[in-house]
Amino acid sequence: MALDTQDLQDAVIDDRERGVFRVKRTTMTADAMWHLERKRVFDQCWLYVGHTSEIAEPGDFVRRKVAGRPLVFVRGRDGEVRAFYNSCTHRGARVCRQDHGNTKSFQCFYHAWTFSTEGKLVGIPDKEGYAHAVDPAELGLRPVARLACYRDFWFVSFNPEVEPLEDYLAGAKEYIDLVADQGADGMCVLPGTHQYACNANWKLMVENSVDGYHGAPLHHTYFAFLASQGDDDGAKQLRSVEARAYDLGNGHAVVDYPAPFPRAIARWHPIYGEDAKDELQGIRDELVDRCGEERAHRMAETCRNLLIYPNLLLLDVAGLTLRTVWPVRPDYMELTGYALAPRGESAAQTRRRLEGFNLFLGPGGLATPDDIEALEACQEGFAATAEDYSDISRGMHRDAATVDELQMRAFWREWQANMLGLGHGAHDEGPKPAPAGVAS
Amino acid sequence: MSVAAAASETLLTRLAVEDFLYAEAALLDAWRLDDWLALFTEDCRYFIPATDLPDGDPRATLGLIDDDRARLQGRVDRLNSAKAYREFPWSRTTRLITNVRLPADAPDTAPGELAVAANCAAWRYRKGDEQTLVGALEYRLAPAADDAPAAFRIRSKRVVLTAEALRPHGTLSIIL
Numbered sequence: 069m070a071l072d073t074q075d076l077q078d079a080v081i082d083d084r085e086r087g088v089f090r091v092k093r094t095t096m097t098a099d100a101m102w103h104l105e106r107k108r109v110f111d112q113c114w115l116y117v118g119h120t121s122e123i124a125e126p127g128d129f130v131r132r133k134v135a136g137r138p139l140v141f142v143r144g145r146d147g148e149v150r151a152f153y154n155s156c157t158h159r160g161a162r163v164c165r166q167d168h169g170n171t172k173s174f175q176c177f178y179h180a181w182t183f184s185t186e187g188k189l190v191g192i193p194d195k196e197g198y199a200h201a202v203d204p205a206e207l208g209l210r211p212v213a214r215l216a217c218y219r220d221f222w223f224v225s226f227n228p229e230v231e232p233l234e235d236y237l238a239g240a241k242e243y244i245d246l247v248a249d250q251g252a253d254g255m256c257v258l259p260g261t262h263q264y265a266c267n268a269n270w271k272l273m274v275e276n277s278v279d280g281y282h283g284a285p286l287h288h289t290y291f292a293f294l295a296s297q298g299d300d301d302g303a304k305q306l307r308s309v310e311a312r313a314y315d316l317g318n319g320h321a322v323v324d325y326p327a328p329f330p331r332a333i334a335r336w337h338p339i340y341g342e343d344a345k346d347e348l349q350g351i352r353d354e355l356v357d358r359c360g361e362e363r364a365h366r367m368a369e370t371c372r373n374l375l376i377y378p379n380l381l382l383l384d385v386a387g388l389t390l391r392t393v394w395p396v397r398p399d400y401m402e403l404t405g406y407a408l409a410p411r412g413e414s415a416a417q418t419r420r421r422l423e424g425f426n427l428f429l430g431p432g433g434l435a436t437p438d439d440i441e442a443l444e445a446c447q448e449g450f451a452a453t454a455e456d457y458s459d460i461s462r463g464m465h466r467d468a469a470t471v472d473e474l475q476m477r478a479f480w481r482e483w484q485a486n487m488l489g490l491g492h493g494a495h496d497e498g499p500k501p502a503p504a505g506v507a508s
Numbered sequence: 509m510s511v512a513a514a515a516s517e518t519l520l521t522r523l524a525v526e527d528f529l530y531a532e533a534a535l536l537d538a539w540r541l542d543d544w545l546a547l548f549t550e551d552c553r554y555f556i557p558a559t560d561l562p563d564g565d566p567r568a569t570l571g572l573i574d575d576d577r578a579r580l581q582g583r584v585d586r587l588n589s590a591k592a593y594r595e596f597p598w599s600r601t602t603r604l605i606t607n608v609r610l611p612a613d614a615p616d617t618a619p620g621e622l623a624v625a626a627n628c629a630a631w632r633y634r635k636g637d638e639q640t641l642v643g644a645l646e647y648r649l650a651p652a653a654d655d656a657p658a659a660f661r662i663r664s665k666r667v668v669l670t671a672e673a674l675r676p677h678g679t680l681s682i683i684l
Contacts, residue, residue, distance in 0.1 A: 261570065
């Protein structure tokens with residue numbers, strides 16, 4: 069199937085007057101959609117690559133695959149952070165063959181060309197074998213077109229013309245701040261990652277990660293466990309009047325709601341035990357001193373699922389996790405989860421944080437496996453009904469709640485504009501249509 | 509004790525441990541999860557490190573599973589319900605337990621505890637998918653009361669997966 073403009077226009081029905089929003093299921097199944105996404109989404113946007121704390125010292129590096137491209141994310145011996153293609157400029161082999169570490173140089177194992185941590189070609193065996201025209205100064209490791217950082221979160225773009233990162237992040241910056249400010253000395257990524265997968269289209273996980281509507285029905289067993297530990301108001305919080313959803317511009321979106329979970333950032337829960345109360349109160353007091361009561365309250369007692377378009381989720385929930393969603397095929401994605409924590413927090417706090425994280429999140433948690441099951445079930449359904457549409461209209465007639473679907477519409481509006489080559493989407497939902505049962 | 513007598517005692521202990529581990533695997537294959545949980549002590553830990561950090565310390569690093577008794581109970585209750593959708597209906601599994609050893613120099617072994625190392629291969633079938641989960645098992649076993657049905661109780665169980673990532677598995681939804 070070759071795509072034309074009409075196919076892309078038909079892919080999303082956005083009827084703001086009637087309050088109807090639908091997405092055609094071929095967006096999740098067709099090879100042609102996926103091929104175009106690579107060009108118009110993943111080759112255009114800013115994409116998350118790593119966190120400052122992962123390469124804290126000169127010579128530290130991690131390998132990352134970003135939109136299928138193998139990269140080395142490295143702090144040079146000169147202290148500067150860079151992102152290179154992990155490919156020798158001689159004949160293309162991987163020059164970095166460890167997932168992480170600290171090094172003085174990267175030496176290709178094929179013909180032993182050697183590159184500094186700043187990417188310069190510093191060693192060619194039997195250099196006399198080359199004419200003067202072969203200039204080592206032109207054969208350094210190839211940097212990714214753009215690299216930029218916001219609050220220790222580093223992003224790359226394969227698009228040299230991409231707008232500045234801070235413009236791109238738009239309204240998401242305030243929500244990143246609510247994570248970055250949780251530690252007085254900044255945040256760090258803890259060792260250990262969740263590396264898993266799902267046999268479904270990547271956009272299903274993006275939707276799922278900011279979907280409050282599914283929380284209560286799909287994750288019954290998780291909330292039942294919390295209830296067994298002395299907290300029975302868990303899932304109700306998702307439906308409280310304070311539980312909202314916001315379109316943050318440029319495809320970014322968030323659900324922001326009173327915490328239904330224990331939170332190591334200062335929301336005590338019986339699961340932590342009485343012993344933890346004093347320490348959590350101390351952490352909350354420090355947040356108030358540093359950030360004021362309003363922001364301290366948001367950090368401690370509310371939580372957020374933040375989508376940074378197109379594929380980064382910052383889930384500030386039972387644990388604090390960064391999740392990247394990488395499409396591999398239209399019906400298969402790879403997922404990686406990282407745990408974030410305030411730098412220098414106590415061992416007891418890290419332990420509480422990780423226990424909360426593990427209980428809900430990740431491939432062995434009490435919740436994520438059922439998300440994966442649901443997304444795979446959707447994908448199976450799509451295969452049989454690809455010409456049909458999925459309905460994402462929920463809440464178009466009101467100020468969006470966490471259990472509504474504004475956050476998915478924000479994603480899809482941006483996605484459609486990107487796919488049509490129109491830049492950013494138009495995100496204002498405008499005047500609200502009449503609620504159900506009221507004649508208009 | 510003579511060398512032969514010591515060797516014989518070690519052998520008998522290992523046979524008792526093997527019987528215990530085979531029985532544990534049979535309970536899991538049969539989804540008799542309440543009976544399985546009864547094998548654990550009240551102060552137990554059940555830990556599966558992240559695939560990229562097999563030596564991870566659950567107190568300081570992110571793992572795949574880090575359960576105490578209460579959370580293990582939650583896991584069992586969940587899998588016994590019809591609302592653990594990844595495992596309802598239950599998958600079919602077969603576990604092979606092999607290479608059982610009694611390391612004499614295992615760290616963090618309390619007096620009276622027995623350190624056990626073994627390998628595990630588990631196959632999981634569901635909805636046309638086949639998963640193979642291979643790993644190393646590390647136990648600390650406490651002696652059970654004389655009238656208990658099993659010879660030991662599990663104080664800690666650590667499963668180190670051999671896979672580099674849970675791909676293409678997706679999830680770890682069964683108990684290993």
